[in-house]
Amino acid sequence: MSLPPRETLTGKTLIAGVFGWPVTHSRSPRLHGYWLRQYGIDGAYIPFSTPPVQFEAALRALPALGFRGANVTLPHKEKALASVDQATERARRIGAVNTVMVQEDGSLLGDNTDGFGFLEHLQASARNWQAGDGPAVVLGAGGASRAIVVALLDAGVPEIRLLNRTRHRAEELAEALNTPTDRRITVHDWENRSETLAAAALLVNTTQLGLAGQPPLEIDLARLPVSAVVDDIVYVPMETPLLAAARQRGNGVIDGLGMLLHQARPGFAAWFKVEPDVTPALRDFVLADIPGAK
Ligand code: ATR
DSSP states (O other), X not given: OOOXXXXXXXXXXXXXXXXXXXXXXXXXXXXXXXXXXXXXXXXXXXXXXXXXHHHHHHHXXXXXXXXXXXXXXXXXXXXXXXXXXXXXXXXXXXXOOSEEEEOTTSOEEEEOOHHHHHHHHHHHHOTTOOGGGSOEEEEOOSHHHHHHHHHHHHHTOSOEEXXXXXXXHHHHHHXXXXXXXXXXXXXXXXXXXXGGGTTOSEEEEOSSTTSTTSOOOOOOGGGXXXXXXXXXXXXXXXXXXXXXXXXXXXXXXXXXXXXXXXXXXXXXXXXXXOOOOOOHHHHHHXXXXXXXXX
């Protein structure tokens, strides 16, 4: 990897980090560290292993420590929303914060860039896909699903067919995001997932099915138009059985790593004052540290 060597910290070093518990699996230090070196920035990005009972105190200490901000990962994302001084509208709708900015006055602004990362990667990789093309089928109703559903609604997708093994979680998610005048989220039975693919323009897997060590997602793609795009947020392995099957029948396929890379962009830009690029070299650098991803 031809990156300039890491230089010493200085008194002017801009500092950010990531809170997680555990934090050892976080890809963010490597990702932000790459960009800091690529752009020759006098900055540092530090992993914080923060137990839940100490999370709020740790987050609130950012201004006193002179930090520019931080990412927040599992299990702290919902607590972060409750702990910041202000939150963006998308963070409130998603119900979680993954990016915190220390503002000029020392207050904390919380944002959620997961849906942004998903959509940016989708738009960059599937250049023919447009939000207005047709319904999206979203499998799963956890935190990742919620961020993706908000992003798809905001992008203008005409209908979101939401399915989850535990149906009531999908219903709760739809109830939280549908409004009296905008009821584009419809809930369907998990057992009917193959049927819901008819006339869809996008299929997104947000469940853990297909992840290394988990069973594959069982779904019959026969009804899915060949023009539809299939997006799997799982990235270990990069080509899940779902993506392999979709590719074989001619659908465009989107892997899960790009969402991770793109969600990091707004935080980096806010903390370090450079708009970073997602490049093949960055992908390779992050991938090299993910066992089983290739
Ligand atoms: P995240 O916040 O990462 O989205 P999560 O909240 O744990 O994670 O959600 C995991 C998703 O994978 C859920 O939609 C879950 O379905 P349930 O709500 O029914 O648990 C889904 N999932 C996990 N294992 C599954 C399986 N074996 N079959 C179907 N769905 C599964």
